[in-house]
Amino acid sequence: MTPDAAPFPGTLLGATIAAVTPRDAGAERAGRDRLDRMTKPPGSLGVLEDVAAQLAGTAGSCPPPLPTPAAVAVFAGDHGVHAQDVTPWPQEVTAQMVANLVGGGAVVNAFAAQLGADVVVVDVGVATPYAVEPGPALLVRRVRPGTADLAVGPAMTVAEARQAVEVGIEVATALAADHGCLVTGDMGIANTTASAALVCAFTGAAAAAATGRGTGVDDPTLARKVAVVARAAARVPERPATPEAALAALAEVGGLEHAALAGFVLGSAAARVPVLLDGVIAGSAALVAAALCPAALEHALAGHTSAEPGHALALRALGLRPLLGLDLRLGEGTGALLALPLVASAARALREVATFDSAGVTGKSR
Ligand SMILES: O=C(O)c1ccc[n+]([C@@H]2O[C@H](COP(=O)([O-])O)[C@@H](O)[C@H]2O)c1
């Protein structure tokens, strides 16, 4: 295959990549123009002006629709690297939290209720059983029961990685039909180890810089985690240059929820619905999405920076400015949801604020 040929021919992943286009420059320009004519000093909404213009560019219309209702997809998966003692939590907590999330008892459920957002849990690779029936609040799309241990070999096959990416695409496509904003969520004990490995692989960062304390690990655990991340990232060619190399790197050191989240970013971009990214798991998955399809990230917003150091590295590499910085390190989609009112306010301002002309307000004199 020549380097310029469309990647992954004959697959949903390939078709989705082909369907993604950049933001609409005309709509974005119209948004910037309207922001300058609104009854406020030009530029006075700061970063929210960039958000508003971006929403217009994604929607292809000015003003853009409100990003409501929102839907959080919480992709859940387990990690073979748990065997390396990189987290103090038993693996069963992933399955137990799936039940809690579906039952409405997790933090993300409370934050979603505050905003009228929907929560959908997607089991893309939970390793232990839970006593919850599949339904609209729990989609069982398990590619395999947890990854293999990325410390000693590939976390999954390339075919499994693509299958999990395509789960994320399908979930995004379905939710985009009746939601104005898609929000990333994740649940997976040990997934900050895989996140750090992905950040190293896709940015060239050192393991010690990209690896953090996750749920709150002690010093010996952190040292083990850094060593695991360094060894895993060393198996992957730095900064994969093609979509095929990106998928291979994801399979080598990533997680099933990372794969699904990468697909979720691609699927939302193809559907022209903005996607609001949560913490380091989403950030590292977005690096994969960007390597698969750079234009997809034009439709993404970073809700916050988490306390996990790899997250800021990922956002910097992606050129995304986080809307909030609250030292959160929970995941589930919580930080992204907290940023949703900012995104909604940016859209509403562009839709509803009067212009100097329409309100009869005099503009500045010089
Ligand atoms: O969102 C983040 O940046 C984030 C930072 C630290 C931990 N987490 C969550 O904590 C779990 C992974 O932590 P760990 O220490 O087991 O790797 C997983 O369920 C994540 O959702 C999430």
Ligand SMILES: Cc1cc2nc[nH]c2cc1C
């Ligand atoms: C209890 C618990 C809840 C979580 N939610 C997201 N990651 C989590 C990790 C743990 C351990």
